[in-house]
Amino acid sequence: MSSTESSPTAPSAPRITPTRGGIALAVVGAVLMGLGIFASTGAAPEPVCPSGTRLVAKFSRLPATGAYSFVEPAGNAKVVSLSATSATGGTFASATAISAVVVKAGDGSKDAWITPASTTGTFDNTGIPPVSGSIPTVSTVQFCAAASVNPATLAAGFSAVAHGDATLTADGSTGPVAVGGNVSFDRYSVAGHTAGVYKVDPTDSSATALVVRGRVELARSAGDLSVRNGWLTVGDPAGVQARRNGPHRIVVNATGSKVRTTPRLVGTRSAQSDTSATRKAGYDFDGVFRSWSELARGLAECRATVRLAGPYGPDSPWKGGDAFVWPTGTPGQMVLNLSAADLARLGSITFRHGAEPSAERPLVINVAGVPKDWNPPKLTGAAERHARYTLWNFGSAPEVLIGGRNTLSGTALAPSARFATSGKGKLTGAVYADRFTHGGSGAIAFTAFDAVVTPCSVTPPSTTTTTPTTSSTPTTYPTSSTPSSTTTSESTTTTYPTSTTETPTSSTVPSTTESPTSSTASTTEAPTTTTTTTSTTVAPTTEAPTTYPPTTYPSTSTAPSTTSAPTTVAPTTAAPTSVDPSESTTVPTESTTTADVGGTTVVNTSITPDDAARVEGSTASRESPLAFTGNASVPLIVIGALLLLGGLTMVFVARQRSPRRD
Structure with missing residues (x-):
């Protein structure tokens, strides 16, 4: 090679321009969004807290490490703490009394209703049907508390609501009245001060202060049943007729009688039509x-x-x-x-x-x-x-x-x-x-009730398995000398502690309810719930003493009040998850949940083999369009969308700033 020939110049690395950077960000964002959408639609359906409860805390088990990581709701990471966790379950302690626990494993889930609500207990995947011969490991666990309600909300502004018949012969009511059956009366007045807020038809110009779903029993009545404010309606007009009696009066009395004939219903300040006084109400x-x-x-x-x-x-x-x-x-x-x-x-x-x-x-x-x-x-x-x-x-x-x-x-x-x-x-x-x-x-x-109250248990569905356990914590307040009453039904066992009893402080020995040996295949006609035979064993109660022990006012939340509980709980045991396929036809019902209150704790469980039908049409217990996924799809979609938007913005700005070529 001649000395005068120059050696070839090494190619320079491609320059990263704003346009190329923006395209790269947009591609990464699109990929993340795709992964998030796939995760949200492809993951197994995630059940929500049962009706009548609210979500307190949800944990997801990380398959790589086996640790339980807090998921939602925001701000509740320290409310529930887990311990002794494994792939099959663990123990919980909560600052809020828990009424239901929902365990997700594989395609199915297990709901456990705790009566009365407890601040401590256990959770496990027992009873969830095996997949390929193995019981699936826990993927998520949700802890649910009874929802607070105002009972007056259901009353729709009525001062008295009867499910069946009502006999009204006293001085009257200052508020409106609703009767689900038949009504009889003797010189009674309704809505003396207010007509309330309930309207049979939203377009009505006035609230209906007297609603009778059944009929007026004229043979058992006398005088006037006066509605001082608002309208009235009788759902079953058999034997009666409604007529206007002046611009502000409506009268309902016996068919064919004169307008002044008693007994009768009289709306004294009503401009309603006669047909509106004999229509069915939607209450x-x-x-x-x-x-x-x-x-x-x-x-x-x-x-x-x-x-x-x-x-x-x-x-x-x-x-x-x-x-x-x-x-x-x-x-x-x-x-x-x-x-x-x-x-x-x-x-x-x-x-x-x-x-x-x-x-x-x-x-x-x-x-x-x-x-x-x-x-x-x-x-x-x-x-x-x-x-x-x-x-x-x-x-x-x-x-x-x-x-x-x-x-x-x-x-x-x-x-x-x-x-x-x-x-x-x-x-x-x-x-x-x-x-x-x-x-x-x-x-x-x-005087309407103006507060919310929180029940200490939630009524489970009838297709549940019942397991009673005994508490190890003594009761603080014996408030009567009457033994607790126990009500036993065929499908569930419910204990109503109407008086508090002193229980011994010996260690708790959880009781066990054996499952039937028959195959569960015969009880899977309903697509979402496996039904098993119910046990109705209830721990006996003792008569409470009439003398009071030294008073220490209890807190409504007896779980540890420290806030240092980690949001990720590492497993402490590695329980085997495989089972003999020949045992897959029996759903065990053993439960060892222990409550922190006196008396008997009843745990009702319900197994859902496949959550797809259960979740379909359900309402999530939290505000999120992806509330059922139970994974990281939401962060992936959000981050991906931000990267995609940022990348496209960079490309657009770079194109606007680059000089136009001749």
Whole structure:
């Protein structure tokens, strides 16, 4: 080669221009978005918390490390802590009482309802059908608490709601009335102060203050049933007719009778048409009372947080007559559990030093049995204000008979009872009862309940397996000398602790319910739930002592209050996950969940072999269009979208700034 020839120049590396950088970012963003969308649509459907509950914490198990990592909701990472975790389950402790646990494994899931709600317990994949001969490992676990509700919301502004028949012969009601059955009366007035808010048709110009789903029993009635404000409607107009009687009156009485003939219904300030007075209302009596019944059962499971005491302090004994309620220093609802014997001796309740019911601290009074012709206790002080935040839960009582002269202050929740009054006392609040007889001479002074309450259990579906366990924690408040009542049904076992009992402090020995040996294939006609035979074993209860132990006011949350729990929990054991395929036809039902309250804990479980049908059409328990995925699809989609948008922006700006070539 001649010395004059120059050696070839090495090629220079390609320059990274803004356009090329933008294209690269856009490509990366598009790939991430695609992965996120694939993950959100291709992942196994994720179940949500059962109806009547809300999500407290959700954890996802990382297959690579076996650790459980907190997922959602934001701000709740320290509420539930996990320990002794493995691929098959673990132990939890919560600052909020947990009513249901949802374990996802493979294509199926397991729901466990804890009654009463507990702040400690276990979770596992027991019972979930094997896949290829092996029980699938846990992928996610959700901890759910009972949702807080205001029972008055379901009442739609009515002061009295009867599921069945109502007999109205007392002084009247200042608020509107709804009757799910037939109505009879004797000179009674409705809606003396307000017509309420319920409209049969949203286009009506006025609320309907008297709703009767059934018929008017004229043969058992006398005088006028006057509706002072608002409209009226009778769903079954058999034997009656509606007519206008002037510009502001509507009359419903016997067919063919004169307008002044009694007995009759009279709307004294009503401009409604005669046809609108004999139409069916859309108020869902049956659905409302199902919800109230579930709420009553759930509240009955709550342990007492306050008790009746003497005048000298929370530790002074109550000996009958005037009782005092002292503050606990614990936020949230107050629960007072009373027996029929307590009610028979109780004359009045005085709230001391800030223990008055309020919107933040409503008072739930669980009643186990009511003496005949019961004279309710006076709530001293601002009785009407107390009534706004006091809920009398009569649970599953079949009958509540009230006599005497005292006023019952508060809302009466008696979804299974015939609620009847015969004395001179008023009802300051509202009444929700299966059947309602308003007799005597007292009126209903309508005061709507204005707070939310939280039940301590959620009613599971009928297709569940029941396992009772015994608590190892003694109860703080024995509030009556009446044993707890236990109700056993064919499909579930539900224990209603109407009085608190002292349990021994010996270690807990969880009981076991053996599963049937028959194949579960015969019970898979329903696509989403495997049904097994129910066990109804319930731990016995003992009679509570009538003397009070030294008082230490309990917190409503007894889980450790520290906030140092990690959001990712490493597994502590490596349990084998394979099983003999020959055992796959039997669904075991053993459970060892232990509650932190006195008495018996009942765990009802339900297995869903395939969550696809269950999730379809469900409403997520959190606000997210990808709420069922249970994976990292949302971050992938968000990051991918940002990168794609940023890359396209860089390309656009670079194109605008580059000089145009000749």
